[in-house]
Amino acid sequence: MSTMWGLTVRGICELDGKVLLLKVRSRSSHDANKWEIPGGKVKKCEYFDEALKREYLEETGLEIDIKSLHNVVRNDYTACKTSEEVKSIQLIMKVTCQSDEITISREHDDYGWFSWDEIDEMIENGLLTPAAANAFGKN
Template sequence: MSTMWGLTARGICEFNDKILLLKIRSKSAHDAGKWEIPGGKVKKCEFFDEALKREYLEETGLDIDIVSLYNVVRNDYTACKTSEEVKSIQLIMKVTCESDEVNISREHDDYGWFTIDEVNQMIENGLLTPPAVNAFKK
């Protein structure tokens, strides 16, 4: 079976020196109850910046501006529906928003704005998804 390659775009949004993270719903098949960086899969024929803005709006209700590339990480996983092995390249972008009024979707149970020290503490305590942990490693 051939390997599938996927592209995911995520955005580290800072507002008042705090970073936005979303808590994956407890019923999720992957990383339930862990915290992640907002974002998602880039669809076929979609520009990754448009995908990131779309996913951010869906997951947080926020309109974002993309500032710069922050990091690139690889996350390999098995697709739930097809059981195919997927190698996912994750583009981690620095993004900005005009507000900290978040409106989460049903994909997440909670959200929070955290200082970088708090994020590092959460990483030490195993509360972030593996790709999120790698994203913050420079």
């Protein structure tokens, strides 16, 4: 069986020195109750920048501008619906937003704005998803 490859795009949004993270819902089969960077999978025939803007709007209610590439990491996982092994390339972008008014989707239980020191501490304590810890370059 051939390996599936996927593309995920996430955006690190910093506002007033704090970074936005979302808490994965407690009922999730992946990384329940851990914190992650907003974003998601790029759909077939979708440009990755449009995917990031779509995912951000769905997950946070925010409209974003994409500024730069921050990191590229690989995050392998097993697809929930098909049980296929997926090798996922994650593009981690730096983004900006004009507001800190967040409306989370049903994918998440909570959100927060965290300082870089708080994020370092959260990584040390295993509170971030492995993909998010990798994205910040702290693994």
